Amino acid sequence: MTTPSTEPGRENGTRRSLRRAVPYLLLTLSVLPIVIGYAWVIIATFSYRTKGLLPIDAEGNIGGFTLQNWTFVSDAEIWRVALNTFGIAIGMVIGVGFVSSLAGYALSRMNFAGRKGFLGLTLVLHAFRPEMLLIAIFHVLLFIGGIPLIGKFFGFNTVGGVALVMVSLELPLGVWLMKGFFDNIPWDMERSALIDGASRFRVWWEIILPQIKPGLAALAIFNFITGWNAFLIPFTFTLGSKVSNLPVYLNRFSEDTSMVSWNQVAAVGLFSLLPVMIFFIFTQEMLLEIYSGGAKGGA
Amino acid sequence: MAETVVGAEAGVARAQTSRWAQIKATVGAWSFMSPAIFLVLVFFFIPAILLFVLSMTDLASSNFSDPWTYIGLENYRRLFSDRFFPKILRNTFKYVFLTLGFFNVGLALVLALLTSHINRRASFLFRLLWLLPRITPSVVYIVMWRRFVQTPPYGIINWFLSMFGVERQPYWLTEMPWLFVVLVNGFVGASFGMIIFTSAIEAIPKDLFTAAKVDGASSWQIIRDITLPLLRWPLLFVTTYQTLSLLVSFEYILLLTQGGPGLYTTEVWALTAYKRALKTYFGSHAWGYGAAWGFILVIIGVVMSVVYLRVFRFDELVQEPKIDVL
Amino acid sequence: MKVELENLTKRWGDVFGADSIDLEITDGELVAFLGPSGCGKTTTLLMVAGIYKPTEGVIRFDERVVNHVAPKDRNVGMVFQSYALYPHMTVFRNISYPLKLKKVPQEEMQRRTQQVADMMGIGHLMDRKPAQLSGGQQQRVALGRALVKEPDLLLFDEPLSNLDARLRLSMRGEIKRLQLELGITSIYVTHDQVEAMTMADRIAVMREGKLLAYGSPEELYDRPRTLFIGGFVGNPPMNFVDVEVVQENGAYHARRGGFDVVVPPERGGQAAGHGTVIFGIRPEDVAIADDGVPGEIYVVEPLGRDDLIDVRMDEEARVHVLADPALGLRIGDNVKLRFNTDEAQFFDPETEQSLLWA
Ligand SMILES: Nc1ncnc2c1ncn2[C@@H]1O[C@H](COP(=O)(O)OP(=O)(O)O)[C@@H](O)[C@H]1O
Ligand SMILES: [Mg+2]
Numbered sequence: 008m009t010t011p012s013t014e015p016g017r018e019n020g021t022r023r024s025l026r027r028a029v030p031y032l033l034l035t036l037s038v039l040p041i042v043i044g045y046a047w048v049i050i051a052t053f054s055y056r057t058k059g060l061l062p063i064d065a066e067g068n069i070g071g072f073t074l075q076n077w078t079f080v081s082d083a084e085i086w087r088v089a090l091n092t093f094g095i096a097i098g099m100v101i102g103v104g105f106v107s108s109l110a111g112y113a114l115s116r117m118n119f120a121g122r123k124g125f126l127g128l129t130l131v132l133h134a135f136r137p138e139m140l141l142i143a144i145f146h147v148l149l150f151i152g153g154i155p156l157i158g159k160f161f162g163f164n165t166v167g168g169v170a171l172v173m174v175s176l177e178l179p180l181g182v183w184l185m186k187g188f189f190d191n192i193p194w195d196m197e198r199s200a201l202i203d204g205a206s207r208f209r210v211w212w213e214i215i216l217p218q219i220k221p222g223l224a225a226l227a228i229f230n231f232i233t234g235w236n237a238f239l240i241p242f243t244f245t246l247g248s249k250v251s252n253l254p255v256y257l258n259r260f261s262e263d264t265s266m267v268s269w270n271q272v273a274a275v276g277l278f279s280l281l282p283v284m285i286f287f288i289f290t291q292e293m294l295l296e297i298y299s300g301g302a303k304g305g306a
Numbered sequence: 307m308a309e310t311v312v313g314a315e316a317g318v319a320r321a322q323t324s325r326w327a328q329i330k331a332t333v334g335a336w337s338f339m340s341p342a343i344f345l346v347l348v349f350f351f352i353p354a355i356l357l358f359v360l361s362m363t364d365l366a367s368s369n370f371s372d373p374w375t376y377i378g379l380e381n382y383r384r385l386f387s388d389r390f391f392p393k394i395l396r397n398t399f400k401y402v403f404l405t406l407g408f409f410n411v412g413l414a415l416v417l418a419l420l421t422s423h424i425n426r427r428a429s430f431l432f433r434l435l436w437l438l439p440r441i442t443p444s445v446v447y448i449v450m451w452r453r454f455v456q457t458p459p460y461g462i463i464n465w466f467l468s469m470f471g472v473e474r475q476p477y478w479l480t481e482m483p484w485l486f487v488v489l490v491n492g493f494v495g496a497s498f499g500m501i502i503f504t505s506a507i508e509a510i511p512k513d514l515f516t517a518a519k520v521d522g523a524s525s526w527q528i529i530r531d532i533t534l535p536l537l538r539w540p541l542l543f544v545t546t547y548q549t550l551s552l553l554v555s556f557e558y559i560l561l562l563t564q565g566g567p568g569l570y571t572t573e574v575w576a577l578t579a580y581k582r583a584l585k586t587y588f589g590s591h592a593w594g595y596g597a598a599w600g601f602i603l604v605i606i607g608v609v610m611s612v613v614y615l616r617v618f619r620f621d622e623l624v625q626e627p628k629i630d631v632l
Numbered sequence: 633m634k635v636e637l638e639n640l641t642k643r644w645g646d647v648f649g650a651d652s653i654d655l656e657i658t659d660g661e662l663v664a665f666l667g668p669s670g671c672g673k674t675t676t677l678l679m680v681a682g683i684y685k686p687t688e689g690v691i692r693f694d695e696r697v698v699n700h701v702a703p704k705d706r707n708v709g710m711v712f713q714s715y716a717l718y719p720h721m722t723v724f725r726n727i728s729y730p731l732k733l734k735k736v737p738q739e740e741m742q743r744r745t746q747q748v749a750d751m752m753g754i755g756h757l758m759d760r761k762p763a764q765l766s767g768g769q770q771q772r773v774a775l776g777r778a779l780v781k782e783p784d785l786l787l788f789d790e791p792l793s794n795l796d797a798r799l800r801l802s803m804r805g806e807i808k809r810l811q812l813e814l815g816i817t818s819i820y821v822t823h824d825q826v827e828a829m830t831m832a833d834r835i836a837v838m839r840e841g842k843l844l845a846y847g848s849p850e851e852l853y854d855r856p857r858t859l860f861i862g863g864f865v866g867n868p869p870m871n872f873v874d875v876e877v878v879q880e881n882g883a884y885h886a887r888r889g890g891f892d893v894v895v896p897p898e899r900g901g902q903a904a905g906h907g908t909v910i911f912g913i914r915p916e917d918v919a920i921a922d923d924g925v926p927g928e929i930y931v932v933e934p935l936g937r938d939d940l941i942d943v944r945m946d947e948e949a950r951v952h953v954l955a956d957p958a959l960g961l962r963i964g965d966n967v968k969l970r971f972n973t974d975e976a977q978f979f980d981p982e983t984e985q986s987l988l989w990a
Contacts, residue, residue: 110342119335134607143353175349276446298505
């Protein structure tokens with residue numbers, strides 16, 4: 008968007024373009040640490056060692072490029088871990104999308120006892136963070152693991168279990184945002200559908216959900232990114248690479264190797280970062296619907 | 307289809323919504339809510355209760371095989387008489403409000419405003435860069451920051467300093483631990499608010515800006531008189547949400563300083579709870595004691611969010627449904 | 633189908649949406665709900681549709697109390713002010729949606745949808761999305777969607793208020809024709825009294841949630857029961873002048889200062905002896921003449937076919953008069969007015985009730 012930076016006439020051109028440059032200047036300054044930091048990450052992954060931002064070889068001279076930090080990509084395990092990561096992220100997207108769009112709809116549009124209470128609760132819930140409840144959730148997952156059949160998919164040390172916990176973790180945000188999206192849909196459309204003969208469930212699925220597609224997409228992107236980077240939950244509730252994801256793998260990797268090569272850690276990190284970055288580049292426009300849910304004009 | 311009353315006597319009957327219809331509507335609505343309620347029960351409430359129960363036991367890795375022994379409020383007594391309790395409490399609020407004020411809300415808002423005043427493509431680039439810390443695995447992100455602060459020859463800050471001929475090149479993390487704790491968290495935290503605010507700004511009808519421009523308002527006046535007032539709800543939401551996020555977050559501090567340097571310099575409550583429960587120095591896990599720390603934090607979080615809900619009057623956001631039937 | 637509303641009330645806290653409305657609509661009738669915006673027309677309509685639950689009162693379809701019947705089981709069709717089309721569906725899917733929900737077989741659905749669309753003159757637009765249609769076409773889709781399920785009752789909520797003046801005029805005629813042809817009982821909500829007068833069999837005038845009057849257009853126009861109805865129905869609105877009615881030499885006179893007109897005994901007799909009463913006369917029943925009540929022209933508003941002349945008879949008494957533009961009247965001219973008192977109305981200034989029509 009381009010909100011005004013132009014001033015009403017008369018002002019001379021140089022001053023105007025100077026003024027236009029101010030936001031660029033400030034933004035550039037703000038990202039400087041990030042640019043420098045990531046420059047180092049990229050350089051480091053291709054070198055033995057670094058001095059400041061420069062790659063150096065064994066003698067301390069500039070040089071010493073290498074691809075050895077990237078050899079892990081030929082390891083089959085990393086791809087399996089990457090697949091798990093993807094699974095957890097997608098699980099998050101679908102789970103949070105489904106559960107919070109149902110709850111958000113009811114909270115925004117239905118009259119029922121307990122509605123206000125639950126709305127307040129969604130924000131309060133954010134204070135019950137699984138980070139604090141880890142020990143207790145551990146026991147819950149152990150219990151679920153003991154249930155026949157269900158336990159195999161959603162118990163301790165399963166991708167399903169981790170995804171469930173992750174979905175719950177994101178529910179307060181999801182429900183709150185979803186409720187906001189639904190609040191922007193005109194009532195007449197829904198009334199019309201009810202008179203046409205639809206049940207509330209059909210109205211939700213056939214009439215209202217299609218209206219908030221941009222918001223759904225934005226929430227999905229947000230959850231994908233969150234799910235892809237999840238560390239604490241998968242770290243605590245999984246054992247071994249069969250179910251762990253990239254951040255966990257990375258952590259183990261950085262603790263396993265007797266002599267940790269931080270440059271190699273950086274390479275794995277970059278490997279894990281790249282897909283999300285590319286994903287984000289293509290979806291940023293959609294992500295920016297996260298507040299309005301696609302309804303332009305209503306805040 | 308519900309009951310239909312036939313006959314004249316029904317004419318005078320007050321058609322107060324029958325109990326049955328009300329129950330039906332509530333059941334219908336709760337069926338929409340049920341998946342969320344299920345997850346909330348299983349992964350929020352039951353664990354919270356378990357946590358409270360745990361906090362009244364002496365469960366630890368040293369006596370794991372024993373049945374849990376009930377020790378009442380002993381863990382809480384121990385917690386409040388801990389020599390570092392006041393310091394940790396102070397640290398927690400310092401950490402939360404500095405990061406929140408300067409980055410998660412403050413800088414986030416500035417970034418959203420700035421990027422909405424520049425070329426769209428350029429704004430995409432800046433947002434992407436700002437999002438990098440959030441999408442980088444924490445381990446690698448911390449490795450990067452450690453590189454910044456390290457002593458020569460590896461440290462990046464010192465490398466730049468030496469280019470300018472500055473003599474003193476310390477280990478910056480011990481030099482100013484709080485600065486870096488806030489920076490490291492702030493660079494991750496700012497992007498959440500930035501995205502929400504940008505999105506909210508984009509949702510403002512363009513007519514408003516056009517009208518203000520026609521009226522001769524300057525950029526600053528437009529921001530002050532139009533944009534900011536319309537950002538009220540997103541601002542309050544981000545403030546509330548991020549306060550709670552920061553309150554319980556410890557991952558980056560754990561990886562960066564482990565609460566140091568020295569004794570509890572940057573130790574925050576959540577980190578203490580985590581360490582007591584899962585990472586004691588003696589290699590033993592004091593789950594019960596850690597649970598007490600965790601439970602108090604949950605209470606603090608709940609109290610704060612209730613205060614926020616009241617102060618910010620979030621109930622104004624709640625519109626009444628304009629359909630009565632299910 | 634016959635519709636009966638009894639003591640129908642909708643309240644949100646202390647806000648009254650509708651306040652004990654009693655009304656009966658006979659089979660095949662088109663009833664207009666007429667009233668200023670915010671008076672509870674939509675609220676009443678939505679209760680009839682089943683979207684709002686009445687706080688009190690009963691709704692009957694034929695003899696059946698439908699208070700607890702779900703909207704989908706009431707078999708009503710509704711056209712909304714905003715049209716409320718489904719933006720992600722094509723015209724075909726919009727119109728056929730009620731049939732799809734009724735699980736009407738594919739073939740029959742196809743046929744009925746096409747039939748309704750053709751009737752509405754949008755048969756060639758079936759694959760368009762609502763956003764690609766003009767306002768008038770969207771209106772027709774909304775109408776088609778309401779008609780396709782062959783409802784027992786049609787509800788219109790200010791359906792024409794978003795159209796331009798010319799289209800409004802032609803749609804007005806078309807809706808009326810359709811309604812007559814299909815013979816479906818209809819409730820038509822509007823704030824435009826011309827619309828109500830021209831289309832409705834009976835008009836329910838509402839204000840602040842209350843039903844003020846219910847009757848045929850002629851009844852409301854010729855025999856207004858209250859001051860409000862008198863002033864509200866008819867355009868340009870009725871003139872009101874405070875007068876005293878006295879009997880002199882067998883004739884009844886309505887008088888104030890220099891204003892003195894003779895009124896027929898069947899009307900004057902009802903108004904005499906009440907002290908000061910409000911005399912009401914429609915602009916079309918006042919004429920500029922060679923003799924009569926003197927006055928001075930205050931404003932001239934050309935309406936095209938007529939000029940609307942605001943004449944001041946004294947400090948507090950002004951009347952609007954319809955006059956031929958050919959007369960070339962100007963502000964400041966002195967004129968004489970003749971009143972067709974066969975159509976005079978009298979109202980009690982306290983109760984605002986008509987003194988003529990109990
Ligand atoms: N869902 C609602 N909640 C609270 N008040 C309402 C609601 N719907 C309508 N009202 C109020 O009821 C009154 C009548 O509204 P409405 O029926 O929409 O009027 P109309 O259609 O005649 O313009 C108004 O004062 C309005 O503010
Ligand atoms: Mg209305």
